Amino acid sequence: MTLDIQSPYHAWRKLKNIAMSVLSLVCAVAVVAPLALILFYLLKEGAGSVDWRFFTQLPKPVGEAGGGMANAIVGTLTLLALASLIGVPVGVLGGVYLSEYGAERVNWWIRFGADVLNGVPSIVWGIVAYALVVVPMKGFSAYAGGVALGFMMIPLIIRTTEEVLLLVPNGYREAALALGISRWKIIVHIVMKTALRGIVTGVLLAGARIAGETAPLLFTAFGNRFWTHHLKDPIAALPLQIFSYAISPYDDWHRQAWAGALVLILIIFLINVGVRALTRGRLFGAPR
């Protein structure tokens, strides 16, 4: 039997192969293009308004040009710190259980639950924090925003912590056990210490992920045009400020919104790129 590679059918197959290859390339370009477009417009519209005042001043009232988002930047950092108080201990210790103790079946359920929790819409966390914190405390507060974001951090950190702890060689644990050290001390002082860089990376990535959340803060942290002096009061946050400026009718506020978005995205990208660069190629590297 001879293979006729000149046959029209063969040519058709080759043509189809090329067409499909080109098509998949076009798809890849289409997936990457939006990021380029968004970054281009952020720089074009926002870069002009990011200056020293943007980082040091409060928002100005309508009609007055200038002003900044200093309170929103500090607010976002405050909310991240509050969220970490909930998310980090629960998430890290949960990850320890998965990697160090868990029975296969319990682990499956915890992982499954964490992945499902990851898919809960962020606005739902806002409602939950509203019912649990805002209603009993009779007012919007930084605490409420921190609780909403903290809940969102838990499943993220559980999964990354488990992954980096599993990278610690078993020989470390066995050597320590042979010395007669109790298990929890081995975990805290040897396993977690060895994987510390990875754990921190996971926490930072979770922070970067929730730093841009707006929906859970709408009716918890609520936003504030001034400095927040007590955590029981409403607090500003960068994403909230961007949202309220973007839907406002004033050109000057639109400019500020672009500037705020540029700063927010730079913070998030810097954390992402930074931790990846820091941990590239190391044994206890960035979880992914």
Place this chain on the structure above:
Amino acid sequence: MAETLVATPGGFAGVRLAQPSRFGDHFFQWLTLGMGLSVGVLIMLVGVTLWRGAAPAVHRFGPQFLASSTWDPVQEVFGALPFIYGTLVSSLIGLVIAVPLSVGSAVFLTELAPMRLRQPIVSVIEMLAAVPSVVFGLWGIFVLVPWLRVHVFPVLQHVLGFLPLFQGPNYGVSMLSAGIIIAIMILPIITSVSREILRSVPDLQREAAYGLGATRWEVTRIAVLSYAKRGLFGAVVLGLGRALGETMAVTMLIGNRPEISASLLAPGYTLASVIANEFSEATSDLYMSALFEIGLVLFGVTILTNVLAQLLIASTAGPKASRAVQ
């Protein structure tokens, strides 16, 4: 650990170490177990909180809540149908646009792209996944919507205007605009998960197809895509779950009008955006409760889609693939 020498009744020959206290170990193990189980506690907490908040509205309106399209805070009559409709339609538009592009680029990344290009493209996709929703919304309001209104929608109306889908006035903010921004936002997750799924297809599959003389596209179609069908479906369902719950960008682009319109160019409203817009302004208890019930519907639907997605993905590619994008 206290190491104490113990004199046994038999004399000093029987020197042994006292049992170290197990308290620390037990405590730590239970502590970490508790933290791990917090995941389940949280799911129940969300469910119970929403249910308790929604109870007055559930009692007042019953199943009619899901079927009625009246949303009148003044008369205190609430029906969620326009929001359910808007959520489903905008998410479906998003999927229709995003799925072919995502699967196509996942194929490009696993089967075609030169090795050197793969990691940079994956990094770019991860960066797109890290862009906050509100930034998509901002870009959508000031760049995407004006462009669609001036350049795309008139063409659609001209060419496909005979379909009811593309009739009516062109405001720019619309179901279609929201669907397009949803598509952009779910591209990264569907692409990354699909890529993990395709990577999990054994090379033997491909080699066998090549051995039969298949072209590269034929290998992809016969040996890779059909092998990974189930997992790819899981990736799509995962994307659907994200699309259903997408809040900020959609709120900024969909126009926020609680009406069911046949036209995709008309404004709509979604479950998530009505909560975002009206929750802090809800004046009466019943109004608030109706919004809780909307949250409950949203939570229920996204939990179901996520459970389905995780099961589908885990059954093809192992547990790691589902979280290719966090």
